[in-house]
Amino acid sequence: MPIPDRRSFLASGAMLGLGAAPIIAAPTSNDRLGVKRLRCAMRDAPLGLGDERPTLSWQLEGPAGTFQQAYRILVASSPALLAGGHGDLWDSKRIEGAHSTGIAYAGQPLRSSQICHWKVAIWDRSDRQAWSAAARWEMGLVAAADWEGKWLAVEDEVERNDRLAGAQWVDAPASGATDARSFRLPFSSGEGEATLFVMADGVMSDLKIDGSPLALPVRDPAAFGGAPALKVALKLAAGNHAITLRVAPAPGYFVKPIVALAAQLRQVGPGGVTERITQGWEVGTGKEGMWARADVAAEQPHFPWPPTPARLLCRTFMHEGKHDKARLHVAALGGYRIWLNGKRVNKDELQAEPSDYSNSIPCRTYDVSHLVLEGQNSLGVMAGDGFYASYQAPDGRYSYGAAPRRLKLCLDITQANGEIVRVGSDDDWRHAPAPVQMSEIYAGEDQGLRLWPRDWHRPRFVPANWAPVLEAPDPGAGIVAACCEPIRVICTLEPITVRKMGVARHIVDFGQIFAGRVRLRVHGREGQEIRVRHAELLTAQGELDRRNLRAARAADHYWLRGDGREEVLEPVFTYQGFRYAEIEGVPDLDANMISALVLSTALEETGTFSIDQPELQKLWLNTLWSQRSNFMGIPTDCPQRDERLGWTGDAQLFWDTASFMMDTGAFTRSFTRILRNAQNSRGAYPLWPPGSGRSNWGMARRHRDGRTQGSCCPMSLSFIAATGRSSTRIGQP
Template sequence: MALSIAQVSFEHHRTALGIAESTPRISWRFDGNASNWYQGAYELEIGRGGQADTFRVNSSDSVLVPWPSDPLQSGEEATVRVRSFGRQHADTPWSDLFTVEPGLLTEEDWQGAAAIASDRPTEEDSPHRPIYFRKDFSVDEDILSARLYITALGIYEAQLNGERVGDLVLAPGWQSYTHRHEYNTYDVTDLLRNGENALGVTVGEGWYSGRLGWDGNRNFYGDTLGVLCLLSVTTSGGTTTYIPSDETWQSSTGPIVSSEIYNGEEYNSTLEIDGWALPGFDASGWLGTLEIEFDKAVLAAPDAPPVRRIEERRLENVFSSGSGKTVLDFGQNVVGWLRVRVRGPRGSTIRFVHTEVMENGEVATRPLRTAKATDNLTLSGEEQEWEPSFTFHGFRFVEVDGWPEETELNADSITAIVIHTDMEQTGFFNCSNPLLNKLHENIIWSMRGNFLSIPTDCPQRDERLGWTGDIHAFARTANFIYNTAGFLRGWLKDAYSEQQENEYAPPSVIPNILGPTTGSSIWGDSIIAVPWALFQSYGDKAMLREQYPGAQDWIDKGVLRNEVGLWNRSSFQYADWLDPLAPADSPGAATTNAYLVSDAYLIHSTELLANISAYLSLTDNAEKYTHDRATLTRAFRTAWISNNGTVANETQTGLTLPLYFNLFATPSHYTSAVSRLRAIISANDYKVGTGFAGTHLLGHTLSKYNAAPTFYNMLLQEEVPGWLFQVVMNGTTTWERWDSMLPNGSVNPGQMTSFNHYAVGSVGSWMHENIGGLSPAEPGWRRFNVDVRPGGGLRSAEARFLSAYGAVEVRWWVVGGDGGNSRGCERFRMVVTVPPNTEAVVNIPGRVDGGSRGRKVVGSGVHRFESCLD
C-alpha cells in the first residue's frame, strides 16, 4: 500500500473549530505499510488570509510538532496540509487540507456579550424550569461566514431560524464551573438568511443548578438559569456584525416543565410554542431578560470532544412484568434516553421508568436510590416525535405506563439513543474465547456510559460523580480503548483547580460537590497516576507540565504523614474499596490493612513524581524524589515486612502491591512472595480477592513475575467473585461489586450496587498487553512492545491500536499437535503490523529456530514470526 497521511490533528482535536490555542501543535497519522520507513523531514503548508506559506523542518517528529507560523487570532481560520520525507525511502504526497480556528481568546473578544437570565422569579429549593430565550435580528448584506459562540448557566440547545444548531447534547457539559466554564463554537453560516433572522436558546438546569449527590443538594454553582452567547457575522462588504446576549432578548417557559439529571424530564406537548425560534414570531406575551453577574475570565474552549448522540439501539423485546406492567428490553445496558414516535389522546401522559436490571419480575428501582430516572410525556393529540433534552439515564429496561392504543408499541415507535463524549475509538480486541470477548465488549460499554463529559463512577443513580479512585484504576485501560487525551486533559485541569482549594489534597470527586475533605491515598494519588498514564499513551509533555504543580503539591503538602513520612494512622482511607469480602453495608471494610495499602501507593506516587521530574528535565527534583522514595521504602519495610520477607497482611492485595511497586529487600523475598501469592490465589479457587487498590494491578503483577498462567485461571473463573461471573449472569456492562447481582439473580442488598461501573474493567489493560501483546515501550507509542503471553486455552487472538502514528496490529494463532511438521510442538504464529515512523520490540514466546528465545526490534511494515511453544 502506498504511504500517505491519513489525518492531521491540532493539539488533541480531530475537529479544530473554536479551540483554545493560537499556536496549536500539529500531528499527523500515517496510512500504508511501508517497510522500515522513518521520517527525515516534513513540510507544513499554512494557508491564511488568502496566502499560503510552506515551512520545511528537518525532523523525525510527526506528533505534537510546533506551530511554525505567527499566532492565530480569535476566530481566524487557517488551512493546513502536510507531507513527510523519508530518510531513505519514498516521500508522502501532500495530505488533504485540514482547517483550524481558535475560539475567542480574550474577554474583550466577547464584544460586551453578557450572561442573561429570564426576568421571572427564581426557584430556590426546587427544580428549575427550563427557560426559552430568543432574539430577532437582521442581516442586510450577503453572508460570508458566521460563528456562534455560546455557553449556558446550565445546559443548552440552540436554534437559528428554527433549525437546530450543531449536534451537541448536554452542552457545555460539566466542568468545575467556578474555575473553568466551557463555551462551544459553531459554524452557522448556512443557517443564516439575508434579511430577518431569529436566534433561540433553551436552557435547562443540568449540573449547574440541578440536584447533585445523594444528599439532595442543588444550586452548587448558581441558582439562576442563563445564557451567554455571541453571534459573529461577516458579510460581503467586509464588515463584521455582532449579536450578543443582552437585555434586548426575550424569555419564556415552554413545554419542558422540568428536566433533571437524576429524576428525568417532564414534557407537556400541549404547551408547545410553534415558531418561537423563527423570525416574525409574536413574542408580545414573553418576558424580558436581565443581565446577571458572570466572570468571563473562567470561560474556556473545550479540550475534550463534545457529548453527542453516538448510536441507536433497537428495541429487542416487549413483555409484561410479574405485576402486569409493560416493560421494554433493549438487550444492552446503555446511557442516554428514548426517542418516542407516538400518537395518542391530547393531554394523556406516558410514564417511562428506566432501570438497569429486573428483580423478582419487576424493574429494579432500588439501586437507583433516590433518583427517579423517570420521564413523563404529555401528548399533543397529533403524531409526534420526542426526546428529552436535559437529562440522561442508565438503563436496559424501561417500564412504560399510559401508552396509547392508537400507536403500536414496538421497535418502530421507541428507540434507545446512546450518548457519550465523542472520543475516537482506538483499541480493538478479539480472541478465541467468546466469554472473554463479551467481557471486553462489556468493558467498552461501561467506559462509553461513564465517559460523559467527565469520567463518572456510574450513570444511573443519585451520584454520577467524577470519583478519582475509579479513573486512577481504569486510565491504563481507557487510554487504549479510546483516545482520551483531550477528555482527561480537561478534567485534570479541574482536578488541579479543585486541589488548590482543598489545601493541596485532591478531592475524592472532580468536580468537587462534596465540600472540603482531607486527602486519601489512591483517590488523591490520581493527581499523579492519571497524568502519568496519559503521558505513557500520548507522550504529551505539555500536559505533564500542566499537572506537575499539582503532583508536587500532593506529595509535598497534601499527604497527611506520620513521624517517618508514611501516612498518618488516623487519616481516612478508602484503601482496597469493595474488597469482595467487604460486607454489603460496609464497602470499605477490606481484608487488607488500609495503611499498608496507602503507604505502598505513597511510595509508588513518589516514584512516579521522580520519573515525571526526569522527563521534564527537572534533575534536582528527580534526585530528591528518588531519594525520598528510597527513604519511604525502608520505612515501609520496617512497618509492614518482616525480616524474612513476610508481609503483615498476606492477602492478594497485600502481596500484589509490594511486588508491583518493588518494595521487598532481596531477590529471595520477591521469589517467595510470588509463590505465596500464587498459593493464596489457588487456595481461593482462582477467585478474585482484591478491591479498587489491587484489582487493576493484580494481573500485571503476576505477569511481571512470569506467573501469567495463574492470572489466566483467575480471568477464566466463572464463579463469583470473578470477571466472567458477570458475563455468565448476562451482564452487558461491568459492575460496581463483584456480586452486584447475586448468583440467585437477586440484587445485592447493599447501596453500592451499580451495574455500570468501569473500575473492575481495568482488567482490560492486562488483556490488551498480555493476550494482545501491545503496550508502549516509550511514551506516545513511537516505540512499542509486542509481548504476547499465550495461555488460558486460547488458540488465537488479535489486538489493534490506532496510535498517533498509525495502526498497530497483532494477530496470532496456535497450530495444534505437530502442526504438520516433525517438531512435535505447538506452533505459535504471529503477524505484527508496525506503522511508519515507529518500531516494535517483539518478544516471541516459546523457542524459535535454534532453541533460543526470540527478541527482535523491527521497523515499520508487516512482520511474521513463528516459534515452538513449550
C-alpha cells in the first residue's frame, strides 16, 4: 500500500476540523425559541479586548430538533441604539446558515476603550425568529500609541548601578569533559564590605578569596538546569586580593568545548569610593603559578542577576467631579499586585502570567470605577520577580530578557462629560523596599512583615522618604491584551489532619494534591520566624518526602511584625504543588489557623463524570485535579518541581479530555499565540512553551473558532514543511 503524501493527509484532516456542524438547540421544556450565552472572543463580556475583529458566538435553545436556519448580528455603540434595532457599528443583515461560533466581527473599525453592545436574531426552519438579550464587550488599548508614559523600573539605585555596570563574560577552552579550568581576579581594595556576583557556564567549584574557601550552595545533582548566579558578601581589608575559582564543563549529552564565567565585584576602592570591577579575569595556563589574561567571550548575553527584594510603588492623584467609568491597564515584566485607595483592584493572582515576553508582553484591563474617589486618590503596586525574572529551568533567571523588572500603567477615568483623565507611568511615582525580600516561582517566598509601611496605599499616606521611581529601558516587545481568563483562587481546602511533630513543628494534610498556597493566621512576637515547606508525599516515618522536587526549594519563610494583632501569612508571587505542608515555628497549630488556596486559570468547569465504580471515579477526579493544577496561564507538565514548563506533548495528548472537562476556548487561543511567537523562521519550535503543528490543530479545531484555526494554519504548515526537510521517509520507526 503506498504511503500517502503527508501534507495532503494532514491538510485534509485539518480541513475536516474546520467544517461547521449543524447547530442543534439545547432542548427546553416548552416550544419557545431562544438565543442565550452570547460570547465575544470565547469569553463572557470581555473587558480590555485587543482583537479589532473579535469572534462572536451564541447558543440556540428550543424544543428538541430545533435547527438554526439563519442569523443576524447587530452591534451598536450605545444600549439605546441597540434597543432601537440600529447597529451603527455593524448590521450583518440576515445570513443563511447554521454557524453560531467563530463568526468574525466585520463592522466599523473599533477604537481603544470602545464599548460594543450587541445582540443576535436567529430563525429556525419554520422561519420563526427569536432575539437574544443584549450583551457587550469592551476594547482595551489596541494601538501602541494609546500607551502613554514610560516603563517604571522595579529596582533601587544600587541595583540599577550594578545592572548598568554589567558583568563581562570571559571563556577558555575546556581541558576535557570533566577537567576544570582555573580562573583568577586580582584586585586592590580599600577596607570595607564588598559583594561578588558570579555566574558560570559550567560547574563552578573551589571559590576562594585570598586562598580562604567561600561556601557554595549545594545544588541537587538531578536539578533541571545549571546553578543560578551567585551573590557572595565579603569583608575586605585594604590592600591586594585575589578571587579564584574553577569551572568544569556541565555534564550532559552535549559537553561544551569551552567554559565561561561572568562576574561583578562591588567594593570600596583604594580611594574610598564604591567601584564595580567587571574585567581583569585571568585563566590558569596549566603551569604552576602561571596565569594569562582570559579571553573576552565573543557573545555577551545579559547577566542573570540573583533575586532582589520586591518593591512598593505608589502615586497619589486628584480627581474632581463625577465619572462614568474608570479602567486600569497594566503591563509588566515581573509579578504585580495592585491597590487603589487601599483596596485590591482585582482577584487575579500570579500576574503577569507566563508568556514569551521577548515577543509580546501581556496586558490586563481592570474596571476600577467603584474605587475612584472624588478628591485625593492613591495607586499602590507591589512588584516582584514573577515569571519574567524567576529561574526557569533549564535557562535560569531572566530567560526572556534582561533586568530590570518593569511596570507600565494607564488609569483612564472617563468623566460624565466624556472627557478622559489619564494617570500613567510618569515621574510622580515613588518606591521603597517591600516586605517580600525574595520571591521565585520554584523557590517560594521570604517575607519580613515588619517592613510593611502603615497605610502605604491609602490616599493620606505621605511617601516622605521614598525615592522617585527610575525609568526602565523600553523592552522592545509589543504590549498585547491577554485573551484568556486570569489565574485566580478557584477554591479553598481545609486540613484533613494536623499532626504535631515537635515543640513547634506540625505536618498538615490537605487530603488532595493541588497547586496553590498555604494561608496561615497567627499571633507571635516581633521577628519570630515561621517556615512553610511543601511536598506531595510522606516518607514511611510520616515526614515530608521532597526528593521529587529536585532543586526547587518550595518553601515560604516569614518573620512576624509582632504587634499583637493577627497576622495573615501567604505568598504573593509564587505557588507550589503539594498535599502536605510542614509548619515550623508555631508552638500550637489549630486546624482553624490554616487553609490552602487552590490556584488555576479560572476556566469554567463544563464536564462531569459519575460512576459507581470507585476506582474509575477516582481516576477521573485525579484527571480533573491534574488539569486544575497544570492549567496555570499555560498548560504545564507539573506544578511542583523545578520545571513547570509548557511541554506541548503533554498538552497534545490531553487537550480533548481537557476540553470536555473545562471551557478551554480562550485558553487555547492564548497558548497558540505563545506557540506562534516561539516558532522560528524555519518553522521549528523549541521544546517549550510551544508544540507541534498537530497539537495546534487538535487544540484549535476542538472549539470550531475560525480565528484560532486560521492563526494556527500558517505555523502548522510551516512546521510540516520543516519536518519534511529534516526527514526523508515517512513510516520508518
